[in-house]
Amino acid sequence: MSGVVGVVVFPGSNCEMDCIESVSRLGGEGRLLWHGDEDLGGVDAVIVPGGFAHGDYLRPGAIARFSPAMNAVERFAAAGGPVVGICNGFQILTEAGLLPGALQKNRGLKFLCQPSMIRVETSESSLTSRASTGDELSIPINHFEGNYTCDDETLARLNDEDRVVLRYVDNPNGSVDDIAGVCNEGRNVVGLMPHPERACNDLLGSSDGSVLLGSLLDMVA
Amino acid sequence: MKFTVLVDVRLRSGIADPAGATIERALPALGYEGVSGVSVGKTIRFTIDAADEQQAISHSEDLRDSFLTNPVIEDAEVTVSPGAGDL
Numbered sequence: 001m002s003g004v005v006g007v008v009v010f011p012g013s014n015c016e017m018d019c020i021e022s023v024s025r026l027g028g029e030g031r032l033l034w035h036g037d038e039d040l041g042g043v044d045a046v047i048v049p050g051g052f053a054h055g056d057y058l059r060p061g062a063i064a065r066f067s068p069a070m071n072a073v074e075r076f077a078a079a080g081g082p083v084v085g086i087c088n089g090f091q092i093l094t095e096a097g098l099l100p101g102a103l104q105k106n107r108g109l110k111f112l113c114q115p116s117m118i119r120v121e122t123s124e125s126s127l128t129s130r131a132s133t134g135d136e137l138s139i140p141i142n143h144f145e146g147n148y149t150c151d152d153e154t155l156a157r158l159n160d161e162d163r164v165v166l167r168y169v170d171n172p173n174g175s176v177d178d179i180a181g182v183c184n185e186g187r188n189v190v191g192l193m194p195h196p197e198r199a200c201n202d203l204l205g206s207s208d209g210s211v212l213l214g215s216l217l218d219m220v221a
Numbered sequence: 222m223k224f225t226v227l228v229d230v231r232l233r234s235g236i237a238d239p240a241g242a243t244i245e246r247a248l249p250a251l252g253y254e255g256v257s258g259v260s261v262g263k264t265i266r267f268t269i270d271a272a273d274e275q276q277a278i279s280h281s282e283d284l285r286d287s288f289l290t291n292p293v294i295e296d297a298e299v300t301v302s303p304g305a306g307d308l
Contacts, residue, residue, distance in 0.1 A: 059291055066288075095291065102293035104232075109239035149236060149294060174237060 003028060003220025006043030008073065008089075010035040010053035010064050015086065015197060019047050022200035026210060028217045035067040044220035045082040045126075046073055048089030050142070050195060060103065060145050061092035070096055082126035082219040083189045087143055090181070090191030099184055099191045100158065101150030103143075107174025111144040115205065117169035118180050118194050125165045125183040127190040130215040136169060137208035139194040146193040148175035148182075158182055166192055188219075223305040224269050224277035228289055230297040231262040265289055268305045277301045 007019045009032050020030035033040060035053075040046060053064035064070065070092070077083045077098055085093035093099045106112055120128050120135040131137075150158070155177060158164050166181035173193075181192030196209030232238050240261035248256050271277035281299045290297045 058289070062288065062291070094293075102291050104236060104294050105239050107237060107239060109243055147237065151293070 003044035003217065004042075005030050005045045005047060005216065005220065006033040006040050007031070007047045007049055008033045008035060008067075008069050009049070010051070010067065012053045012055050013049050013051035013088070015050035015088075015195065018195070018197040019049050019086070022197040022209065022213050023047075023217065025200055026214050026217055028220070033069055035064065035069045038068040038072060040069070040072045040076055045216055046076060046084070047197075047216075048073070048083070048085040048092050049197070050087030050089060053088055053092060056088070056145075059091075059095065060088055061095035064088075064092045065096040074098065077184070077186075077189045080186060080188050082216060084127055084216055085189075085191040086195055086197065087141075087146070087193055090193055091145065093189065093191045098189050099182055100154045101148055101179075101182065103145045103193070104147045104149050105145050106143070106147050106172075112146065112172050113142045114140065114172070116141045116172055116180075116194055118166050119169050121164050121167055122162050122183075124162065125187045125190050125215075126219050127181070127183075127192070127196075127212050127215050128165055129218055130211045135211070137199075137211065138206040139196055139199045139209050139212075140206075141172060141194050142198075143173070143193055146175070147173045148179040148193070150176065161185070163187075165190055166194070222271060222273065222277075222303065224271055224274065224301050224303055225306055226267050226269055226277065226281045227300045228265040228281070228285055228297050229262065229300070230265065230290055230295050231260060233294055233296050236294045262295075274301060274303065 023030035199209030245259040
């Protein structure tokens with residue numbers, strides 16, 4: 001019996017089918033959810049996928065966060081439901097206040113689309129329970145605004161509370177403290193810039209993303 | 222009454238501004254010397270209906286704080302003037 005992972009689709013999302021495909025390959029069931037829907041249809045976990053929701057106008061995630069489905073995601077997260085935001089999904093979760101900090105333009109002002117080595121910093125999150133601290137994973141990044149930033153107080157708190165979930169081995173974008181992913185206080189909401197859903201099949205060059213999305217499926221099994 | 226509002230959004234100090242830095246680096250090549258402190262932000266203009274100027278300012282500032290800027294990385298100044306026109 002596997003859980004159902006809902007993938008929220010906004011106008012401009014473009015990674016939703018990769019998420020559905022990867023969840024399916026890993027033995028779960030993925031289901032598309034529309035941003036205009038006011039409930040999540042009883043899914044067991046939620047992925048907010050990558051892309052350019054609402055064209056990234058104003059700021060990435062700034063308009064998407066006001067979608068009816070995001071109100072439902074906020075309630076789901078508050079009740080402890082596992083929520084993962086990938087790339088643009090991470091930006092949306094920070095804009096919604098479900099995760100701290102913000103994603104600014106990459107250092108060097110370059111759009112980055114490349115494989116990236118990511119180190120697991122904690123196995124205590126809805127995305128890393130199958131991994132071990134120190135594991136290094138090859139997972140692609142694909143972003144222009146992936147440079148994680150937050151104030152010093154927030155950064156200290158993230159570190160003190162072991163809430164930096166993933167770090168870049170070789171920081172590609174200028175993110176503070178090499179941060180590639182963080183979680184909320186409850187550890188059920190995780191945001192990351194790398195795309196694990198694009199690394200769940202050896203044909204794509206890496207299947208290292210399976211350990212992350214597999215962890216999410218364990219949460220809902 | 223109608224008021225015209227201009228919201229001038231800037232990156233907060235300490236937030237990297239790669240667009241501003243890139244423009245500044247390009248200036249000497251174009252023959253412009255002595256230009257520094259280049260920063261790139263954005264301006265948002267709109268017209269708002271309000272009972273008076275104070276309400277127009279208050280609503281515009283709410284809009285700025287809740288939607289038009291991300292306070293983690295941006296600051297913004299709101300300028301309100303009477304009438305629907307260009308600023």
